[in-house]
Amino acid sequence: MTVLNISDYAQELGARARAASVQMAKMPSARKNMALRRLAELLRVNMQTLQVENARDIERAQAAGLAAPLVDRLRLSARDIETCCLGCEQLAAMPDVIGEIIGMKQQPSGIRVGQMRVPIGVFGMIFESRPNVTIEAASLSIKSGNACILRGGSEAIASNKALALLVQRALLDSDMPGEAVQLVQTTDRAVVDQLISLPQYIDLIIPRGGKGLIEHISRSARVPVIKHLDGNCHVYVDHPCDVEMAVRVVDNAKTQKFSPCNAMESLLVARAVAAEFLPRIGAVFAAKGVQMRCDPQSLALLAGLPGADRQAATEEDWYQEYLAPVVSIKLVDGVEQAIAHINQYSSHHTDAIITRDHMHAQSFLQQVDSASVMVNASTRFADGFEYGLGAEIGISTDKFHARGPVGLEGLTSLKYVVLGNGELRA
Numbered sequence: 001m002t003v004l005n006i007s008d009y010a011q012e013l014g015a016r017a018r019a020a021s022v023q024m025a026k027m028p029s030a031r032k033n034m035a036l037r038r039l040a041e042l043l044r045v046n047m048q049t050l051q052v053e054n055a056r057d058i059e060r061a062q063a064a065g066l067a068a069p070l071v072d073r074l075r076l077s078a079r080d081i082e083t084c085c086l087g088c089e090q091l092a093a094m095p096d097v098i099g100e101i102i103g104m105k106q107q108p109s110g111i112r113v114g115q116m117r118v119p120i121g122v123f124g125m126i127f128e129s130r131p132n133v134t135i136e137a138a139s140l141s142i143k144s145g146n147a148c149i150l151r152g153g154s155e156a157i158a159s160n161k162a163l164a165l166l167v168q169r170a171l172l173d174s175d176m177p178g179e180a181v182q183l184v185q186t187t188d189r190a191v192v193d194q195l196i197s198l199p200q201y202i203d204l205i206i207p208r209g210g211k212g213l214i215e216h217i218s219r220s221a222r223v224p225v226i227k228h229l230d231g232n233c234h235v236y237v238d239h240p241c242d243v244e245m246a247v248r249v250v251d252n253a254k255t256q257k258f259s260p261c262n263a264m265e266s267l268l269v270a271r272a273v274a275a276e277f278l279p280r281i282g283a284v285f286a287a288k289g290v291q292m293r294c295d296p297q298s299l300a301l302l303a304g305l306p307g308a309d310r311q312a313a314t315e316e317d318w319y320q321e322y323l324a325p326v327v328s329i330k331l332v333d334g335v336e337q338a339i340a341h342i343n344q345y346s347s348h349h350t351d352a353i354i355t356r357d358h359m360h361a362q363s364f365l366q367q368v369d370s371a372s373v374m375v376n377a378s379t380r381f382a383d384g385f386e387y388g389l390g391a392e393i394g395i396s397t398d399k400f401h402a403r404g405p406v407g408l409e410g411l412t413s414l415k416y417v418v419l420g421n422g423e424l425r426a
Contacts, residue, residue, distance in 0.1 A: 010194035014201025128209030154187035230347035231261030238355035
């Protein structure tokens with residue numbers, strides 16, 4: 001495609017999405033739920049075909065030398081597909097928030113004023129690697145009564161095309177507009193700059209990928225953006241705590257999967273519990289091949305640990321999202337110092353405390369400035385499916401409109417509605 005053709009193509013996508021959004025906004029709940037259940041059915045029936053297409057993407061990515069964490073994000077396992085199916089079914093079973101009126105109050109003039117939840121209209125989703133995002137975005141778009149344009153990464157084009165075909169089949173089988181969910185068919189990156197410059201068609205852009213992509217879109221978009229740049233997630237092991245629990249939770253937060261943005265990257269440990277806790281978690285990390293980048297005190301406590309890959313941390317390590325078997329470790333005096341460290345170095349994504357002290361837990365919840373803040377739980381739970389949202393379209397570290405996992409309500413807006421009986425303003 002030439003640059004001119006790319007411009008025309010983006011305009012066509014936008015115009016079709018805008019037309020479809022008008023139809024989607026008035027779709028009854030039963031029709032939307034039918035499409036979601038049909039999509040789950042099609043995903044299960046076509047699981048083998050989807051995995052064949054996904055294998056093509058993985059083979060191509062490995063041949064191109066794509067980094068191992070990115071290849072890992074590209075994989076579409078049977079478990080991943082089943083999770084997408086369950087997400088669709090969970091969404092179908094959830095109440096439809098579109099048309100809901102909240103906060104209706106009688107005013108002295110006699111009018112009643114409230115707010116109605118409505119679809120945003122058209123959103124564009126620009127993402128890299130993970131093909132399951134195609135289904136998450138599509139299912140949320142259907143349930144929320146929006147239309148969407150999906151632009152996946154070139155590394156996942158075969159997987160995304162196969163998934164998008166099933167989405168369109170589910171829509172058409174349910175008497176809904178097939179163009180309510182459109183996948184950009186070209187891998188030409190120029191289409192991204194075109195899409196983010198179409199406020200007449202697109203109401204919201206959601207980038208989900210590497211920091212470079214998100215920074216570029218945030219700088220250049222003429223359309224509102226929901227974003228998060230990094231996932232530098234912390235777990236703070238407090239004094240007092242259940243050390244057995246702390247070992248289990250920290251292990252899960254770091255090693256259950258290295259590549260997601262909700263994996264722990266930094267471990268903070270209260271000095272009073274460090275001598276008991278650190279050698280134990282250090283042995284777990286050593287056994288699983290996790291490199292530990294430590295401050296001087298934690299480095300000393302881990303000295304002599306068999307098989308441990310440990311080295312001195314730099315200032316830059318406290319900011320890092322590794323997406324790899326690497327963790328930074330620092331000792332702190334207590335909860336106040338932990339909170340201060342997190343608020344300075346965190347990406348404001350997800351941070352957790354392991355503690356037996358109720359007041360410490362409350363201070364942590366109130367003062368840590370992150371989209372998700374947890375007590376005695378793994379950061380890996382920071383996910384729309386785990387939060388009961390059915391699916392998520394991303395995790396926002398913005399503070400306006402949507403924060404944390406962006407699910408159904410994050411793709412809606414509120415408008416004021418006024419009910420009267422002939423009242424006149426004096």
